[in-house]
Amino acid sequence: MNRRELLKAALAIPFLPGVMAGGIGRAWAGVTSVFGSRVRPGEPGWPSAADWDELHRAVGGRLLKPQSPFAHCPSAACDEALKHIKNPFYIGDQPALTQTSGWADAWTSRTSAYAVAAESTADVAAAVRFARQHRLRLVVKGGGHSYQGTSNAPDSLLIWTRHMNAVTLHDAFVGQGCEGMQAPQAAVSVQAGAMWIDAYDAVTTHGGRYVQGGGCTTVGVAGLIQSGGFGSFSKRFGTAASGLLEAEIVTADGVARIANACTNPDLFWGIKGGGGGSLGVVTRLTLRTHALPEFFGAVFGEIKASSDAAYRTLIARAMSFYQSDLFNPHWGEQMRFRGSNVLELSMVFQGLSQQQALAIWQPFLDWVRASGDYTFVKPVQVLALPAQHFWDAEFFRQHVPGAMIPDDRDGAPRNHVLWAGDQGQVGWFIHGFKSAWLPASLLHEDSQARLVDAIFACSREWDVEFHFNKGLAGAPPEAIAASRDTATNPQVLDAFALAIIAGDGSPAYSGMPGANPDLAMARHESASISRAMDALLKVTPNAGAYVSESDYFQRDWQHAFWGTNYPRLATVKRKYDPEGLFFVHHGVGSEAWSADGFARVSS
Known part of the structure; x- marks a missing residue:
């Protein structure tokens, strides 16, 4: 299918039968006339104090009104935040903060009006039903690492899964409804708020096995799986999403569903790389584990x-x-x-x-x-x-001090460590960020000269990183096959690397003392980053991009992120979330909404 045919399909297929294909916004607008917009505080329809009290009781008293530690500076809370501003474990423990502080001319980290500090699937379901009933902007945050700002929004209700962090190992897991159809296999179940360091500590350090996850230890497990997900060893084991065996997910109707190859298989496929926050709220995932090299x-x-x-x-x-x-x-x-x-x-x-x-x-x-x-x-x-x-924190403390940075707060778990090379991203304010998958054909002898010229021209504008583990060309056949059965852009299967070109500045949270992003400099750097990527794209003009590491202003994002998989993803979205309760920037179905997700785009 060529690009023009793909776009035609993306506009038409997901909304048939029953909806005339007259543009993607009109198609989504025709799904319902009830959920045509969302409400903000002070507007008619915003929940009353009694309504919020009812939700507070329904979630066991875990309804919060998040407040940024920078809301009142100077103060003890402000001083504590400044002390730990480069500690990702601290930031992740603040319902009002996100790991990225913003993106120039795109978004800034903003506090939700209310948050449910979920501790169970029942809490999540109650919050989803409340948001649907009252037409609220809903946001979900686990690790809170989204470069695109999808784990925060002002005037929203936040489902915060940080405290749902249990990790359970299985010697012989069989998916629900798959009894007699699947062989038992070693696996690990992880709740939505767990970070990858929690999973690695249980599976590898103490369990002696391997689970394919993310490279940065403080990234949330659930968010990475839903984005497709790459770790340092993906060239051997495939994408993180390809290792998913089963998920529990609360869909827009407030029902907790099991999704695996035998039960709700379409939803299961969509979770595997279809993008976080678009299809529902994942509460638990079970992942295949492997023998450890x-x-x-x-x-x-x-x-x-x-x-x-x-x-x-x-x-x-x-x-x-x-x-x-x-x-x-x-x-x-x-x-x-x-x-x-x-x-x-x-x-x-x-x-x-x-x-x-x-x-x-x-x-x-x-x-x-x-x-x-x-x-x-x-x-x-x-x-x-x-x-x-x-990922053994004690081993590194003894043998390679400084390679890993611990959570320095009193009483912090000893295993909570971060690779030193990832600390630069903590709180960063993004000036520009672009990615592109590079096809393995560029490594052919007759193409290498063109690739070298493109790399050199690119480097005259900006530094460029080749992440070889984020392209699966060269991986074993079984890893390719498992990753093919995901929603991630199929270009990844034939890419030898993901090229990343990015620039950033110091943390710039709203109200933070000393936070004064130089927007003129940011725009200058963004322009250089764009020129650098343009130089590289001359040898691969139709390259896709990795949804979690991509340009906020990505053009043709449906094709870039999901390629030929987008029509199928949109069908899954329409089936499980026909009213568009779940919205994220450049997420499946977001074409139907205004940029802030509050107003349905008119036909």
Whole structure:
């Protein structure tokens, strides 16, 4: 299907039968005349104090009125927030804050009018029914990492799942309704508020197995699965969503449903990469676990070229080396091509010993040393450790201090740690962010020169990162097959990497002392980022983008995020949420609503 045919399908298919295809907004508007808009505080229809009291009782007294710690500065709360502004565990524990503080000319982190601090599926269902009854803007937050601002909105009711964080291991899991049709398998069940460090600690550190999740330890499990999800070792195990065996989800009618391959299979498929916050509120997920490789490891270093010409040669050598020696299930993570003519390496590997990994890299490093045109800004190190210790906080405290940063608050769980390299994203204010999947055909010998030219031209405008683990080309057939059976854009199956180009500034929460984002600088950087991506897209003009790491202003986002899967996703949306209760920016069905999600777009 070509692009024009895809767009025609996206406009027409999901809304038939019963709705004339006269534009996507009109189609959604025709679903119902009752839920035509949402209400804000002070408007007719906003719940009365008695209504809120009723919800308060229904959720066991867990209805909150969130207030930003920066609402009244100076104060003890403000001082505490400033002290922990780069601690993602602290920020995640604040119902009024999000891990990203905003995006220039797009959104800023804003507090909901009310929040349900859910501790059970019943709490979630009560909140969903209340929001539907009173036509409220509903927001869901677990990890709160959304770059797009989807886990916050002013004048909304927030379902906050932070306290639903139980993790349970299974030796022989069979999905509900799948008895006699599925073989039992090892798995882990995770509630919606759990972070990946909670899952890794249980599954790997203490359980000696592996679950495919996210790279950043403080990302919410539920949000990552719904976005498709990539971790450092996705080139071996596939997307995080492809490991989903079963989910419990509260749909727009306030009913908790089981979704798996045997029960509500269409909803199950949509959860696997269809985007968080569009189809319902996931309350529990059960994920396949895998045998743990003997070793995990990493390669770090920085190489600087003496001239532009030498840098172009270095880029060419690096991409040729990747194609010949690293383009396989063992390798993931990043090469970063910087405008300062520096190649930064932050690669990971699995299933290889330190000696085996070093032997693979030795010819490339020998070439760098012999050429005379390059210096090692940071020496290239090849490190490996027993895989069971990869997320073991105590092991890192003893053997690699500083690689992981702990939650520094009194009484914090000892296992709550963050990779040091991820701390820069905590509270960041995004200036610009773009991503693009790069097809494996660019690695062919007759295409590598064009790819190298594009990388070099891109780096003249802005640094670009190649995340090799976020493209599944080169993965084992079983990982490809499982990831194919998800809603993620099929382009990921034939991509060797996801290119990411981004820029950001310091935290800029509303009311935060000293928060003064330089919008002129942000816009200047955003323009440079756009030019950099344009240079790269010359060799792959129809590249899709990863929904969780993409441009807030993404054009043609339905195609970019989901490709040929979008019509099917829209059908699932219409079936389980015909009134459009669930809305997120650039989420499935959001075409039918105004940018803030409060008004249905007129026909």
